[in-house]
Amino acid sequence: MSDSTLREYTFRCMKAEKEAEKLATRLQTLVEVEKLASRLKTHATGNVELGEDEDFSDKEFTNLVNENKKLKYRIGILKKSIESQGGDPSSPAKDDNFSNHMCNILGQLEGIFKKAVLSAYPDVIDPVIQIQVSKHADYQCNAAMALAKSLKKNPREVGQMVVKNVAPSSLISKLDLSGPGFINIFLCQDFIKQQVTNVVLNGVTPPPTTPKRVIVDFSSPNIAKEMHVGHLRSTIIGDSICRLLEFLGHDVLRLNHLGDWGTQFGMLIAHLQDSFPDFAKKSPPIADLQAFYKQSKQRFDEDEAFKKRAYEAVVKLQAHDPVHIKGWDDICNISKKEFEMVYERLGIRIIHRGESYYQSRMETLVKQLDDAGFLEQDDGRKVMFAEGADIPLTVVKSDGGFTYDTSDMACIKNRIEEEKGDWLIYVTDAGQSQHFKSFLACAKKAGIYDLSKTRVDHVVFGVVLGEDKKKFKTRSGDTVRLVELLDEGLQRSEEKLKEKDRHKVLSEEEFTKARNAVAYGCIKYADLCHDS
Structure with a gap:
């Protein structure tokens, strides 16, 4: 039995067990309703007295009857689901009447009209079907316009042929033509009632x-740096994708690919040694990690002796010297706590798995790539070329260190081979498109990524811009801290709620919940409502 079939069996068994448990706990209610219904009705006419424990009000009786209807409806749905899922468990359930779940109306209409076009014009290859909401009907199909141009025919004539070839459907009640060839679509009222009732x-x-x-893979801030507004987009979009896929029943692993390794930790540890000499015995009380990072960076840029110590610290860190690992761990923990406060405010669930997690895997990967002859020498570096990659990957730097390219190659290998990922999604800004194109091409060449077995999507978005259409920054030139944006959202939300006197009718706890919901909801919506 394959892994996918086994997962399918497990998923359906778990789903059936949950439904059975829910129905079992409520089945007694249904039975009691059936038994008591006649007695309650008789009681309403005054002919029979109920016992002391059978004192039902009209409202309670109505609620029980409604509960009875719901349970019967659900039992019907379950029976249809069981019938539709008979046979091979690896095949999807049939959905001829849309009764088991929400129907994707646009998707269904596109399928119906694509079949109609191919039936009317069999020589047309992969017709483009455009369905949109209409002011004159429920929906409108404009396929005839594009077809008429390619077929060199009158668009209204093409529209009539398409309508003639639309197969009968419980979804559509009427079709008519308007203008030069627009097909107006009217949905069946019974279908709409069925969908609304189901919901x-x-x-x-x-x-x-x-x-x-x-x-x-989403969010992915760097250790020792505060999250800025640029991280908001990846975080919100990534979380939304996860929620949708989880709702659909997929097994989703949410990963935060933290920047927790590299040369910057050499300067941080060197500065830590000077600022908190006893950090190996006692965790350093760093109040502002962002300021601490800036101080170490300034010393690194201006003090050659400090820079030398920083490089030495990196070497010791990579050699897993216990003292340097302790300093690195302290810095990472402080940063992660700050990230978690932001994630908690936004309701984000995510697992931290930084670049450090892949260090040993990088060493193994580099050896495998080298032994296979995929790496080439280039000015002291080891690089990898691949068809479709405009820029080669730098797998090993001239000083022997690894790069983001190495990390991402080891990462995708881990996610496919160890995590058994069927579908990988990376959520980053569009500026990384070239990098992803190159490293995925190299992963294919190395035999790590097989397009026929694993789906990989790079979900891109634009950067957050200010009023000047440049990257959103403060007047001092620094990036805007995400915490400041969230705080401003809370302030504006509170002001709006007080304008409407909500603080006078809500308890303090209710007002706080309302303020948070409005603030964070508006921030998320403002980000998600854009297409890029």
Whole structure:
């Protein structure tokens, strides 16, 4: 039995068990309703007296009857689901009448009209179907316009042929043509009622799908640096993707690829040794890690002796010297606590797994690539070329150190081979597109990434710009701290709520919850409402 089939069995068993448990706990209610219904109705006419423990009000009776209807509806849904999932468990459940879950109306309409176009014009290859909301109907299909141009025919004539070839569907009640060839689509009212009833009684339920192991890489700030507004986009978009995939039933691993290794830790540890000489015995009370980082960077840039010590500290850190590992660990823990405060405010769940996690794997990877003849010497560096990669990867620097390229190659190897990821998603700004194109091409060449077995998506977004259309920064030139943005959101939210006198009708706890929900909800929406 394959891993995917086993996961499918497990997923469906767990789902069935949960449904069974819910129904078992409520089944007695249904039975009691059936038994008491006639007695309650008789009691309403005054013919029969109820016992002391059977004192039901009209409201309670109505609630029980409604509960009965819901349970019967759910049992019907479960029966249909069981019937549709009969046979090979690895095949998706059928959905002919859309009754089991929410229907993707646009997707269904696109499929219906694509079949109609191919039926009317069999020689057309992969027709583009555009469905959009219409002012004159529920939806409108504009496929005839594009087809008419390629077929060199009258668009209205093409539209009539498409309509003629639309197969009967419980989704559509009527089609008509308007203008030069626009196809107006009117949805069936019974279908709409069915969908609304399903949502009211059962909530929003996803379509049956084969669960996959999905690994989403998002947020990814650097240790010893505060999160800025640029991190917000990756964090919010990545979390939203995770929530959607989890809702669909996929096994999602949320990873925070922290920048927790590299030459910057040499200067941080050297500065730590000077500022807190006893840090090896007692964790340093660093109040402002961002200021601490700036101080170490300034010394690194201006003091040659300090720079030399910083490089020596890096060597000792990479050799896993206990004292230097202790300093590195202290700095990482302080940073992670600050990140967690931001994630908690935004309701983000994520697992920290920085570059340090892949250090030993990088050493193994480099040897494998070298032995296979994939690496070439270039001015003291070891680089890797691949078809489709405009820029080669620098796998080993001239000083023998590793790079982000090395880390990402080891990372994708780990996620495919060790984590058994079926689908990898990276959420970063568009500035990293070239890097991802190169490292994925090299991963394919090395046999790490097989497009036919693993899906990889690079979800890109634009950078956060200020009013001057440049990267959003403070007047001093620093990036805007994410904490400051969240605090400003809280302040504005509180002001708006007080303008509406919400503080007069809500308790202090309720007001705080409302303020937070409005602030963080607005910040997330403002970020997600953009297409890029």
